[in-house]
Amino acid sequence: MNVPEERDGWQRLHPATPFLRSLQFLYAFAIGAIAASTGVAAALVVLLLAALLIAAWITLAYLRFRYRLTEESLVITHGVLFRQRRVIPRSRIQNVDLRAGLVQQLLGVTTARIETAGGRGTEATLHVVGRAEGVRLRATLLAQRRPQTLAAEPQAAMDTIGQTVTEPVAQRAEHDTFMNSVTPIELVIAGATANRAGLLVGLLLGGDYLFDFMPTDWLLQRLLPPELVEPGAAVDSLVQTAQHNLQAFLTGLVVLALLFVLAGWAISVVLSVVRYFDFTLRQSGGQLQFNYGLFTRREKGFRRSRVQNVQIEESILRRWLGLASLRVQTAGYGPQMKSEERMETLTPIARKTGIPSYLTAVYPDLQWENVEWRPAHPRARRRLFIRRALAVVLASGLLALWLGQAALLLLVALAPAWLLAAAHYRHLGHARSADYMLLREGLWNRRTYIVPIRKIQALHLRQSPFQRRLGLGTLHIETAGNPYEWHAPRAIDLGTAYARECMEVLAVEVTATGLTF
Amino acid sequence: MNRLDPRVTTAWRLAGLLAALVLTLLVGALETVALSANGVALPAPGAITGLTAGLTLLSALVWPALRYRYWRWLVEPDRVLIQKGVIWRSRSLIPRVRVQHVDTRSSPLQRWLGLSSLIIYTAGTRGADAEIPGLAAEDAERLRDELAELEELDERP
Numbered sequence: 001m002n003v004p005e006e007r008d009g010w011q012r013l014h015p016a017t018p019f020l021r022s023l024q025f026l027y028a029f030a031i032g033a034i035a036a037s038t039g040v041a042a043a044l045v046v047l048l049l050a051a052l053l054i055a056a057w058i059t060l061a062y063l064r065f066r067y068r069l070t071e072e073s074l075v076i077t078h079g080v081l082f083r084q085r086r087v088i089p090r091s092r093i094q095n096v097d098l099r100a101g102l103v104q105q106l107l108g109v110t111t112a113r114i115e116t117a118g119g120r121g122t123e124a125t126l127h128v129v130g131r132a133e134g135v136r137l138r139a140t141l142l143a144q145r146r147p148q149t150l151a152a153e154p155q156a157a158m159d160t161i162g163q164t165v166t167e168p169v170a171q172r173a174e175h176d177t178f179m180n181s182v183t184p185i186e187l188v189i190a191g192a193t194a195n196r197a198g199l200l201v202g203l204l205l206g207g208d209y210l211f212d213f214m215p216t217d218w219l220l221q222r223l224l225p226p227e228l229v230e231p232g233a234a235v236d237s238l239v240q241t242a243q244h245n246l247q248a249f250l251t252g253l254v255v256l257a258l259l260f261v262l263a264g265w266a267i268s269v270v271l272s273v274v275r276y277f278d279f280t281l282r283q284s285g286g287q288l289q290f291n292y293g294l295f296t297r298r299e300k301g302f303r304r305s306r307v308q309n310v311q312i313e314e315s316i317l318r319r320w321l322g323l324a325s326l327r328v329q330t331a332g333y334g335p336q337m338k339s340e341e342r343m344e345t346l347t348p349i350a351r352k353t354g355i356p357s358y359l360t361a362v363y364p365d366l367q368w369e370n371v372e373w374r375p376a377h378p379r380a381r382r383r384l385f386i387r388r389a390l391a392v393v394l395a396s397g398l399l400a401l402w403l404g405q406a407a408l409l410l411l412v413a414l415a416p417a418w419l420l421a422a423a424h425y426r427h428l429g430h431a432r433s434a435d436y437m438l439l440r441e442g443l444w445n446r447r448t449y450i451v452p453i454r455k456i457q458a459l460h461l462r463q464s465p466f467q468r469r470l471g472l473g474t475l476h477i478e479t480a481g482n483p484y485e486w487h488a489p490r491a492i493d494l495g496t497a498y499a500r501e502c503m504e505v506l507a508v509e510v511t512a513t514g515l516t517f
Numbered sequence: 518m519n520r521l522d523p524r525v526t527t528a529w530r531l532a533g534l535l536a537a538l539v540l541t542l543l544v545g546a547l548e549t550v551a552l553s554a555n556g557v558a559l560p561a562p563g564a565i566t567g568l569t570a571g572l573t574l575l576s577a578l579v580w581p582a583l584r585y586r587y588w589r590w591l592v593e594p595d596r597v598l599i600q601k602g603v604i605w606r607s608r609s610l611i612p613r614v615r616v617q618h619v620d621t622r623s624s625p626l627q628r629w630l631g632l633s634s635l636i637i638y639t640a641g642t643r644g645a646d647a648e649i650p651g652l653a654a655e656d657a658e659r660l661r662d663e664l665a666e667l668e669e670l671d672e673r674p
Contacts, residue, residue: 410559457615457641461604480640503610510612511595 010066014109015129017065023103025051067126069140075113076124088123092116094306095330096138098299100131110134114141119272119481138301138378142287178283178361182348184273190325190349191272192265193317276348283361288328290344300344306330307362308455308479309489310346312355312448317447322352328362329479359450366436366450373440376428379470380493385421386466392417429492430475437477437506441492449489454513455479459503463496473499477506518589518600524630525651531626541570590649597637599647606618611647615639619664621657633657635648637664642648 019503024257032047057080065078074093077085093116100110101298112134127290129137182190277294308329318324326346346358356368375489392413423442431438437456460476467473473496477489544568580603589600597616599609620636627633633654637647652660 191635457639458647459610461608465604468606478639500608506608507596507612511614514614
């Protein structure tokens, strides 16, 4: 392994940095080279000059970039023309993320991103450091005001902060240590049961394109008299099939639809395995650490106290199988961060019986088993039914205008609509447990939110005209770092008076927690 | 609970009229272009433009009064309450210990009317929910200072 150069505690990035940096320009040069090869020699000369200039710049930038850990902070100096010195106080560091793409993994290096609260985005990026160095940096920077180097590899621990500690993390086993890893088979299950409805819809919309890959001709040859089959004119043939043999046409449609669904499913499984490959979660001394990913390897860590809320996600398929996935919402990333980056996966898949141990890893004082769920207001059932009934009535009405009165038979669908509404109602709920507010919603994809009272930022009671008529309202609980409203903690359809009372009680309790963030 | 300053309806109306004017001109231009390009004679030329003008004008004149009617706010020792919405109602509660900072802001139109908006920020991302739009400028400033004061008091213990 290449040990980074060291001088008075100042360190350089990994020697592979210039190489990786120039890789980033490779695309531009490939395009330039193609353009140049078609025309004048002068263009080639310009290209070569530009390449030399950039190579020189990259080398200089590498040589100028130095960082140092002091007891108080991380200091970085860099800049080719404009020198910059940045001091990041350790106490302000929220997260240190390590992320390695495929090439970086092959070279044994990683990109370290240092996040602070209140920043606009990533405070500092160390692109790239050796893997061991990255692990050491993360452990050291996140160690809570302890003047120690928590080195994962003792030999990498160095004497920058006046005290060398060679005790590995594993030996400092604390009683609340939690560790879990997910096997590839579990990831396949996670992908197969994920609620990627959006993906399926996308596939169907992109069906026109996908049609080319589907064995339409093969199907037609088996379903049609041979004289009608004209390869390459699939759509025409389909119309002819429909006229000729309705049953064959319908069979073909069903087979195609099944193929679409299977393709979507397969993609979902592959995505799940690639993204979460070798997922491990570690909790030790209030630190949560996540490592996962096949092509892009991510190693993230943050303090447990940064978790704004926890979400349990159970699609209907997962509920049947007794499975769930868990995510945590963090704050501390700037607004430039992509919204999904603020959600960290606590586990892509877990057995229902395993949920409490995950929750305890994040919220040690939560008594998950003793939670007493309270239902939404009984009138909610009516609203949930009316919503579906309107759709049924509207659809059958329109179809009746178009196809004749027989379509009104569709009104039979009102019965399942009622059953769905009743089922939906059963999944709505909220609960109080010690210092936590718990909220639950969703029929096809049930989401359960666990919000510590001390993380509540604001409370909103919203009422649509329908809700107002029924004396209902939806209570929204706002925490920091919520990227979007529709995946935010809320209790649907509480009685208005009761919801207001809840707001009052919560407001008083939030005030009692004082100025904590 | 407190209402907004009545002058806010004037501000909303003027802003609405401006929007109505822009929208009508835009639709009018589009309609003219579309008609001249296709050479199609509609039974009533200018009907779409007229309809746009009528609807936007009506909403610009009527909506502000309704909005004003349902707007309420209250600053209590430990919380800020905001209640609003004509069709979709909302009632927001912001505990004062969660207030990060407070701004006053006024557009040229608001300044001309002597109004100001008070914007309350929390660490939650939907801070826009805590905006009190039509306050007399001096009220807004007083409230801003009052809200900022409590933050400092609580930071000491």
